[in-house]
Amino acid sequence: MNSVPITLQVQKALRLHIGIFGCRNAGKSSLINRLTNQELSIVSDVPGTTTDPVEKACELHPIGPVVLIDTAGIDDTGALGAERVRKSLGVLSWMDLALLVIDAATGITAADQKLLKDIRELGTPAVVVFNQADRVPEGTAERMASDFSAAEKIPAVACSAKLGTGIEAVRAAIVKAVEAGWEPDQLLVSGLIPEGRTAILVVPIDFGAPKGRLIPPQVQSIRELLDQKSRCLVVLETQVADAISELKVPPAIVITDSQAVKRVAAQVPPEIPLTTFSILMARSKSDLAELARGAAVLPELKPGDPVLICETCSHNPQGEDIGRVKIPNWLAKNAGGPMKITVAVSKDFPTDLRPYRVVIQCGGCMVTRRHMLARLRECRKQGIPMTNYGIAISHLQGVLERTLSPFPEALEAWRESKAARSDAA
Ligand SMILES: Nc1nc2c(ncn2[C@@H]2O[C@H](COP(=O)(O)OP(=O)(O)OP(=O)(O)O)[C@@H](O)[C@H]2O)c(=O)[nH]1
Ligand code: SF4
Ligand SMILES: [Mg+2]
Structure with missing residues (x-):
């Protein structure tokens, strides 16, 4: 994202x-x-x-x-x-x-x-x-x-x-x-927490954060929570533990920016559901279970494996850009050496996906659900697993089971796919 x-x-x-x-x-x-x-x-x-x-x-x-x-x-x-x-x-x-x-x-x-x-x-x-x-x-x-x-x-x-x-x-x-x-985009936080309960939203204000503004999934989550008469508490990643302890009733969920997920997970007791904005985006814009299934290839990646990273809008890449720097670095750390990364930035999806072991897609906040589903369909057609930034980051930070737990179907898909791949290996 x-x-x-x-x-x-x-x-x-x-x-x-x-x-x-x-x-x-x-x-x-x-x-x-x-x-x-x-x-x-x-x-x-x-x-x-x-x-x-x-x-x-x-x-x-x-x-x-x-x-x-x-x-x-x-x-x-x-x-x-x-x-x-x-x-x-x-x-x-x-x-x-x-x-x-x-x-x-x-x-x-x-x-x-x-x-x-x-x-x-x-x-x-x-x-x-x-x-x-x-x-x-x-x-x-x-x-x-x-x-x-x-x-x-x-x-x-x-x-x-x-x-x-x-x-x-x-x-x-x-x-x-x-x-x-018309099939409109699905809501981001709908069905996640009961009316009247509190969600904690974790929004790091770091170098990558836009000046004076919030990014679309954060704004949309706040609006949807208010629409459904729930409360939300927006905090920095350093304030999560304090925010939880100050609430009389524990929050119904904590939603964090993916990049802070490991640090946030360490502050949230295991009984409180935790997920990321990017995972919510995957659910809203695409098929979360299928993207979770696609992530099962990530633990198998070896140094030099070809990985396609896709973004659907152009933006000025910053120093620590997520698609160009952070995800490649985390992949390299997990595999013990760098992957062969290709970054495709376009609304036009690359035609031949077969050279790649996996496609890691951005959240797609600038495009429609139909657009994201079309990409997923193309990957399926060519037999190439697709996952998204949020799911990949949670996996690479070692907390994917935790961040998928609010979505049992997706969690099951990830587990099943991982088990099937290790049986086949
Ligand atoms: N008589 C008539 N001419 C039309 C009509 N609609 C378009 N034209 C003419 O057909 C020509 C092509 O029109 P465009 O709207 O540029 O067609 P287009 O499908 O966008 O064409 P391309 O961009 O070249 O693919 C122009 O000279 C238009 O004036 C119509 O309903 N009647
Ligand atoms: S469309 Fe993709 S690349 Fe563009 S801002 Fe949204 S998540 Fe980032
Ligand atoms: Mg024309």
């Missing part, structure tokens, strides 16, 4: 992400501009105008704040074109909703069919838009849309992004698809 302060960017992670896909010149960028009533995207009759995924945070009436992602045409050709297509398809894997824009005058292409297949496989809610209705005889695009939706069971509408006709139907279809299929 890096110390990126809570900003509009963070709220962006909690917004609905809508990807606009389709062939070159289908009118994807024109549709974005119509939907938002702004000139957000460059429109031109030169095929391939949009070359990279471009995110625009905006208000989409009546849904509210969303992020629209304009993408490059899925029918692009040549080596560069193929790379653009790969990027567009990569974006699809973590979208909350996909809009497939089809030029009604051209009809459905092989590239559209391939995208529809991917949409089905991923289970992404989708709306198909037959655009450029003004370029075909009246009623044709509408008929194409209703035939398509009857045959494919995917909502479809017709419009002309150029003239602005049918845009309300596109909007209504988006709203309907969102209502039916």
Whole structure:
């Protein structure tokens, strides 16, 4: 977890992400501009105008704040074109909703069919838009849309992004698809402590802490605890023992920054549940049990083993950066020598994971749950274990059983996976 302060960017992670896909010149960028009533995207009759995924945070009436992602045409050709297509398809894997824009005058292409297949496989809610209705005889695009939706069971509408006709139907279809299929991020602390009890949150104010601010999981935890009428006591790592002893009723849980977990664990009596913000993030953004299962490979790592460390947002690495310095150092200490570390910083997940023994993923506070689940799915597909920063740090500090204990399913997954690996060895 890096110390990126809570900003509009963070709220962006909690917004609905809508990807606009389709062939070159289908009118994807024109549709974005119509939907938002702004000139957000460059429109031109030169095929391939949009070359990279471009995110625009905006208000989409009546849904509210969303992020629209304009993408490059899925029918692009040549080596560069193929790379653009790969990027567009990569974006699809973590979208909350996909809009497939089809030029009604051209009809459905092989590239559209391939995208529809991917949409089905991923289970992404989708709306198909037959655009450029003004370029075909009246009623044709509408008929194409209703035939398509009857045959494919995917909502479809017709419009002309150029003239602005049918845009309300596109909007209504988006709203309907969102209502039916959006999977929002899970809450961080929900279900962890009963109403009215106290949670102690441990927030080290060290070199890595942002000036004058708290980081997103800390802010979110405070807000959720207050929402559920629980109390929270926010303390420094040096104040944990005193805070516990001053409470009349012991805290229902202690939640600490991962990097202080060993020092905090030493101050918290074993009967008081303890976990970390990063583990809560793993639960909220991904599948905690599967990430715990993935961690079972960590005790087997040997010096020189290839390890992929993934971060989903760029930030200015600081001296003691967690992904570049601390985790590699702890891994080296545990294994008796340094690993071969690769750090990938991008929303775009590396395609070939097979060279690595394990993927250690950041908390993903800047991206959606769907995004993190897409990464986990890709690791599963390629047979590479994935874990996350919080789980890895707890393991490397020797306290993972303790920090997973509030989550019995994840604890069981970690134990089972470790046992299965040692049986197989
Ligand atoms: N007649 C008509 N032209 C349209 C319509 N929508 C878009 N266009 C035109 O089609 C061309 C391509 O539009 P864009 O919005 O740039 O298409 P795009 O899908 O973003 O294209 P790439 O970024 O190149 O993949 C432009 O000249 C638009 O003015 C429409 O509904 N009717
Ligand atoms: S998205 Fe990942 S790298 Fe970026 S601040 Fe959140 S945890 Fe750190
Ligand atoms: Mg475009």
